[in-house]
Amino acid sequence: MYYNFQRNSMKTLATLAFGAIVIYVLLVYTYRITTEETARINIENKVTSFEFNKLQNCPLHKKMYYFLKVYKTGSSTLGLILLNHALENDIFLGFPDHRFGQFMPTLSFSENQVINRHEGNVRMIVHHSVFNQTEVEKVIPRSQCSLYVSLLRNVYDVFESRVNFFGWSKSLKLTGNNTENAEYILSNIQKIHAAHIGKVEEFKLYQLGNWYLRQFTGTKEIYGKYRKSIVESKLKELDEVFDIVLINERYDEGLIILRDMAGWTNDDIAYKSQRVREKKKPNFSFTYKKNISDYLYADKMIYQHFYDKFDKMVDAYGRHKMRLEVEKFQQYNQNKNMQCKNNSRLKDYCERMQNGIVSLFGRIQSHQFSQKIKS
Numbered sequence: 001m002y003y004n005f006q007r008n009s010m011k012t013l014a015t016l017a018f019g020a021i022v023i024y025v026l027l028v029y030t031y032r033i034t035t036e037e038t039a040r041i042n043i044e045n046k047v048t049s050f051e052f053n054k055l056q057n058c059p060l061h062k063k064m065y066y067f068l069k070v071y072k073t074g075s076s077t078l079g080l081i082l083l084n085h086a087l088e089n090d091i092f093l094g095f096p097d098h099r100f101g102q103f104m105p106t107l108s109f110s111e112n113q114v115i116n117r118h119e120g121n122v123r124m125i126v127h128h129s130v131f132n133q134t135e136v137e138k139v140i141p142r143s144q145c146s147l148y149v150s151l152l153r154n155v156y157d158v159f160e161s162r163v164n165f166f167g168w169s170k171s172l173k174l175t176g177n178n179t180e181n182a183e184y185i186l187s188n189i190q191k192i193h194a195a196h197i198g199k200v201e202e203f204k205l206y207q208l209g210n211w212y213l214r215q216f217t218g219t220k221e222i223y224g225k226y227r228k229s230i231v232e233s234k235l236k237e238l239d240e241v242f243d244i245v246l247i248n249e250r251y252d253e254g255l256i257i258l259r260d261m262a263g264w265t266n267d268d269i270a271y272k273s274q275r276v277r278e279k280k281k282p283n284f285s286f287t288y289k290k291n292i293s294d295y296l297y298a299d300k301m302i303y304q305h306f307y308d309k310f311d312k313m314v315d316a317y318g319r320h321k322m323r324l325e326v327e328k329f330q331q332y333n334q335n336k337n338m339q340c341k342n343n344s345r346l347k348d349y350c351e352r353m354q355n356g357i358v359s360l361f362g363r364i365q366s367h368q369f370s371q372k373i374k375s
Contacts, residue, residue, distance in 0.1 A: 052317065054243060056263035058145035060089060063262070065124045066140040066148045068131050070215055071105070072161040073153040074248045076357050077273050079126050081255075082149075083360045084352060085268050086124050093364050094122040094139055103127035106203040108218055111138040116368070130218045133241055147261060148241055152212065152307075153248035155292055155300045156284050159186065166207045179282040186291045193222060213298040221298060231298050235305050244313070245306040253314055256325045266332045272353040 055063050067082055069075040086093050094114040096103040103113060109129040114122060122139050140146055152158075160182035163169065169181040172192070176184065185192060189208055196205065206214050209222035217234045243261060246254030255269040262268070293300060314322055340350035352360055 052257065052260050053263075054261045055145060055147060056260075058263070062145045063091075063123065064140050064143075064146040065091070065262075066136060066146065067124075067126045068148075068150040068215070068242075069126060069128045070151060071128065071211065072158050072165055073151045074251060074273075075151050077251075077271050078149075078151050078246065080353065080357045080360060081269055081271050082124065082126055083357065083364060084349070085264070087352070087360065087364050087367065091123045092116075092120045092368065094125045095361075095365055096127070103129040105129060105215075106201070108132045108135070110135045114139055120368070128215075130214065131216050132218065133237075142241065147243050147258075149244055149246070149258065150216075150242055151246040151248060151254070152303050154307075155212075155296055155303050156289060157248075157282065158211075159292065159296065160282055160284075162207055162211065166204070168207065179284065182282075183285060183288045186288060186295065189291070189295055210296055210298040212302045216302065219298075228301070231301050235302065239309070245310065247307055247310050250310065250314075252326045252329060253322055254310065256322060256329060257313060257317065266329050267336075269329070270333045270336045272337055 065082060065086075067075075067079060069079055083093070085091065095116050096113050097115040103109060105128040107113070107129055109127060109132045111117060113129070114125070116122070117139060125136070125140055140148075142148065153161075160178055163182050163185050164178045168185055169176075169178070172181075172185070174181040174184060185208065193205060193208065205222060210219075213219050213221055213231070213234075216238060219234075244254065244257055246258065255271075258264075259266070259269045336346070339346050340353075352363070
């Protein structure tokens, strides 16, 4: 009898212990889910209240835009979207003292480069120059009615695209395809740099180096493992300035966020891709990727930082909501591009998108000049 009592007691204790473990696990799981959900809501509230709706309450005549255009990232397409919006809404565009209508990529941006800064209220700057926050803010002050925008592309693809676009394969008399040429250049980058330093302009050497670091910060590091702490410090400064840095590989998602930030519609962000090469996705070797990590360490770090930040923005926006918005926009964009073939009402828009960004720069400049004469 005593044995049965002892055995029953052990069963009861075991049951209670098991129950306690189950309750503990449930409590821990519930706490974790609640904590994660609270953190997500906090992030969403923070971003939604400031970023996603930033310009929606600003009058059209007060909205201002700054776009740092980075070579071979898809920036011509985004620049065209912004310029198209400027033309259709009479937004006064700042122009450089340069015959090609674009700010020089070799120079740090300066207020003095904007030749029409005294002729009206400049409310948009689109340029390739090295970013200079102090000088930019003299033209496009940071405020609740201004957007600072840029665009990046993964470092593997952008290096391959850049060295071929700027003619390095031709000048080095390489006979491989674009990917093979890029891999050769990267494997021999120190020799190539040493052979050309002092013989070609500085701008051409930067095409082989940490271009993102150069254009965003003005730092003159060509290649190599630039100190991580310095890059991190620069990134913190840039985070305070840029409202959104779009990611080429997630182009339409970025346009949706930009649309909402600016208080635009799908019509404002409709586009036809500019200067895109039709080709298969490059299959880069392990050595190429390792060399990128060694020589373009800073650029890879900058890209990854803004990619991670963008991904968090999409999280806060809501991935399901984003997927639906992208689907609706892509359908709208496809329909609008199809209408270019047979809708006379869209003829002007379609020609602007077809002729490209340099042509549109010239058209806006002529339009602003004619408005100045009328006034």
